[in-house]
Amino acid sequence: MHVNVNQAGIRDRLINMFSLAGIGPERLILQPRVPVTEYLTMHHQIDLALDPFPYNGGTITMYSLWMGVPVITLVGDHAVSRLCAAHLARVGLDEFIAHSEDEYVQCAVKFANDLPKLDEVRQSLRARMNAPACQPATITRHLEAAYRDMWRKWCQS
8 A cells, every 4th residue: 555654643543443453564565755756566466456436446446457457446436436447347357356355455465476377467457558449649539539428318308
């Protein structure tokens, strides 16, 4: 977990929260805020990212995927809790999308215990991120088509 631990009390609060969940401080690595290049380099120490909920990561998810780190997400019922699922679906990682808290935990355990499969996914991420479906022009065309469709439906009503 990477948090700006320079802010007063945040480190202690996080350690306490994890302690209440039975996770000791020796299992946590709390990092201060660093420049983007250093942040990206930290991804070499991460095997699997857990997307926070109910507010999913957007840019952070993309950074993780670009750096070869798969992300597990829990789909919510609002746009801010569905963003990561959209990114994962676009790159064909539907098996990393959970629809309940139990499924989220099971997914994390499954991939943590299947390192060959996790490595296979990690090795494929750069190519997946370079696929046509992930290119800005393609995404923009799909967004424009959705806007046109919404406009047509509105005009017909």
